[in-house]
Amino acid sequence: MYKLPPLPFDYADLEPYLDKETMEVHYTKHHQAYADKLNAALEKHPELWEKDLRELIYDADALPEDIRSMVVNNGGGYLNHIFYWQILGKPEAGKDDLREMEVGKRIMQSFDGIEEFKAAFREKAMSVFGSGWTWLAVQGGRLEIINTSNQNLLPKDCTPILVLDLWEHAYYLKFQNRRAEFIDAFWNVVKWQKVNDLFIAAK
Numbered sequence: 770m771y772k773l774p775p776l777p778f779d780y781a782d783l784e785p786y787l788d789k790e791t792m793e794v795h796y797t798k799h800h801q802a803y804a805d806k807l808n809a810a811l812e813k814h815p816e817l818w819e820k821d822l823r824e825l826i827y828d829a830d831a832l833p834e835d836i837r838s839m840v841v842n843n844g845g846g847y848l849n850h851i852f853y854w855q856i857l858g859k860p861e862a863g864k865d866d867l868r869e870m871e872v873g874k875r876i877m878q879s880f881d882g883i884e885e886f887k888a889a890f891r892e893k894a895m896s897v898f899g900s901g902w903t904w905l906a907v908q909g910g911r912l913e914i915i916n917t918s919n920q921n922l923l924p925k926d927c928t929p930i931l932v933l934d935l936w937e938h939a940y941y942l943k944f945q946n947r948r949a950e951f952i953d954a955f956w957n958v959v960k961w962q963k964v965n966d967l968f969i970a971a972k
């Protein structure tokens with residue numbers, strides 16, 4: 770059975786940037802629903818419980834056809850949200866000086882500056898059509914900003930270090946159609962220390 774790991778912060782901790790109500794619904798309803806539907810699908814083929822979920826999704830063609838899309842969509846949603854929660858934290862964390870961190874130094878090299886990076890990330894996130902995610906990932910030793918659709922995982926050769934959920938359920942209660950404002954608010958609650966740890970581990 771796939772269960773949700775505890776959220777690493779309280780629902781209200783990301784206020785005023787990401788609101789309590791959205792966080793609560795996002796975790797207890799949306800994320801939970803991915804876990805529930807994933808479990809329901811795997812129950813039909815119990816031999817799959819012992820397999821690594823990520824590998825099952827990457828090798829989706831080998832999944833039984835009756836549950837293939839359920840496992841890809843809900844397993845992806847289950848994993849992507851677990852990753853997302855761990856890079857979010859109280860607004861104090863967003864104030865950490867990125868320039869002092871290894872990941873910040875690499876961002877400045879790769880994108881000509883922190884603000885230039887944020888602008889590039891914003892432009893990429895604004896270009897997600899429908900539902901999806903925008904990631905910062907290490908791919909072939911380089912930092913790349915990458916979009917994925919729906920609940921697809923990043924390509925296998927990418928190691929994620931940061932992500933933003935761009936499904937409307939992630940921001941609509943507070944921001945409605947104002948996705949750009951949501952993207953700008955996000956930077957205030959990024960736990961850069963965690964992103965830096967992930968970057969160092971990925972190198």
Ligand code: MN3
Pocket residue numbers: 795799850934936938939
């Ligand atoms: Mn979501």
